[in-house]
Amino acid sequence: xxxxxxxxxxxxxxxxxxxxxxxxxxxxxxxxxxxxxxxxxxxxxxxxxxxxxxxxxxxxxxxxxxxxxxxxxxxxxxxxxxxxxxxxxxxxxxxxxxxxxxxxxxxxxxxxxxxxxxxxxxxxxxxxxxxxxxxxxxxxxxxxxxxxxxxxxxxxxxxxxxxxxxxxxxxxxxxxxxxxxxxxxxxxxxxxxxxxxxxxxxxxxxxxxxxxxxxxxxxxxxxxxxxxxxxxxxxxxxxxxxxxxxxxxxxxxxxxxxxxxxxxxxxxxxxxxxxxxxxxxxxxxxxxxxxxxxxxxxxxxxxxxxxxxxxxxxxx
Numbered sequence: 115x116x117x118x119x120x121x122x123x124x125x126x127x128x129x130x131x132x133x134x135x136x137x138x139x140x141x142x143x144x145x146x147x148x149x150x151x152x153x154x155x156x157x158x159x160x161x162x163x164x165x166x167x168x169x170x171x172x173x174x175x176x177x178x179x180x181x182x183x184x185x186x187x188x189x190x191x192x193x194x195x196x197x198x199x200x201x202x203x204x205x206x207x208x209x210x211x212x213x214x215x216x217x218x219x220x221x222x223x224x225x226x227x228x229x230x231x232x233x234x235x236x237x238x239x240x241x242x243x244x245x246x247x248x249x250x251x252x253x254x255x256x257x258x259x260x261x262x263x264x265x266x267x268x269x270x271x272x273x274x275x276x277x278x279x280x281x282x283x284x285x286x287x288x289x290x291x292x293x294x295x296x297x298x299x300x301x302x303x304x305x306x307x308x309x310x311x312x313x314x315x316x317x318x319x320x321x322x323x324x325x326x327x328x329x330x331x332x333x334x335x336x337x338x339x340x341x342x343x344x345x346x347x348x349x350x351x352x353x354x355x356x357x358x359x360x361x362x363x364x365x366x367x368x369x370x371x372x373x374x375x376x377x378x379x380x381x382x383x384x385x386x387x388x389x390x391x392x393x394x395x396x397x398x399x400x401x402x403x404x405x406x407x408x409x410x411x412x413x414x415x416x417x418x419x420x421x422x423x424x425x426x427x428x429x430x
Contacts, residue, residue: 116179117171117219118419119164123147124227124409125200125254129162131409132171132178133416137238139409141171153203157212180221181213184230184411187257191272192429194224200254204308210429223418223426225272227251230414231369231404232259232275233425234265237417239405240307240367247406248276248357252350253370256298259353266425267361278302280356282349297353301346303371310342329375343375344382351386351401358396369404 115134120130130143149160168175186198210224232241232249241247247261256278260267267274278298279291286295287305299305303325310328311312315338317323317331332339354366372379384401390403391397406413417425 115418117173117177118179118416119167119181119186119268120214120412120416121160121164121181121183122227122230122415123160123183123196123198123201124411125186125198128163129159129408129412130160131412131416132167132173133412133420135185137413137419139412139418141167141169141173143170145300147201151203155205156201156203157239161216173392175217175220178217178220180223181217181422182222182230182415182418183213183222183302184227184415185207185209185224187226187228189226189272190222190407191268192223192235192427194429196224197377199279219301221419223429225415225418226257226259228257228409229259229266229268229272229275229306230411230418231257232261232367232414233417234406234410234412234414235367235369235404236261237425238413239410240402241365244364246362246364248275248277248354248363248366248368250354251301251349251369251370251404252301252368252372256302256370260361264424266427268427277353277357280353282352297349299370300349306342306372309345310339313338313340313342315339325371325375329372329378332378333376340378343372343378346372347382348386351383351388352390354383354399354401355387355390355396358399359393362395363399365400365402367402369410373403 120131131139132141143163196209197205207225214222223430235241235249250258258275258277259277279293279296283295289296289299317327
């Protein structure tokens with residue numbers, strides 16, 4: 115049975131799994147992302163995490179069919195040099211080249227973590243069986259990936275599906291990208307929390323003013339917290355309506371911290387989608403929560419290698 119090493123690299127955790135072609139994670143490794151300016155120390159922690167996963171699966175490196183990697187961006191694709199915004203130790207770090215050196219002649223593919231989300235949800239999650247899927251994560255940032263015609267759509271530079279910079283409020287707040295009114299500038303977790311704080315929300319613990327605390331306050335009846343969540347939900351709904359019209363989607367799977375806020379986020383999202391998605395083909399798009407949870411990135415990264423005809427690509 116083919117098995118691959120899957121790596122999921124984020125600002126808070128490094129995760130590894132040995133995944134077979136049925137989508138089973140046979141061995142795991144997970145450690146907090148080291149807080150360091152040392153690029154090599156970070157890379158060594160990733161290798162240790164990978165080794166733990168291989169030990170758990172009783173798989174040796176020579177038995178792997180390849181290595182798939184999901185990593186925060188930006189990156190140079192398809193070469194796989196990465197500069198994750200939330201991992202300052204890596205700037206133009208040659209991740210794919212280094213891993214290829216570790217694992218010999220095994221193929222190594224590196225893509226954005228939001229792209230891996232789309233692939234994982236299409237292969238084994240909320241988009242299974244569909245041919246046209248957008249997956250979106252609403253978290254520290256807002257990102258996404260696209261499946262069109264049953265295949266991963268990369269775009270010209272690997273950024274196909276990057277929905278975070280759709281403009282949903284032309285007169286909205288400035289965005290880190292240099293634009294104004296982008297979805298990320300309105301609906302990301304930190305922006306949603308910051309807006310609530312600016313409008314008078316007072317969290318019980320000022321040191322834990324995060325999305326979880328905001329959702330709890332909104333559920334308990336705090337009107338400022340609820341209004342900030344609702345504004346973010348509406349922004350996501352407007353963005354999805356535009357995507358449904360442009361791409362003729364079957365499914366949009368939404369994940370990330372704010373999606374755990376319940377009806378106070380989801381109801382405004384669905385209402386905004388219904389308001390703006392007016393063409394019959396667009397209204398047919400199903401808006402659903404992503405299904406795979408913490409394993410999404412690992413399964414998506416594994417599928418880069420296990421299902422190359424759908425999700426793979428060639429390194430020039």
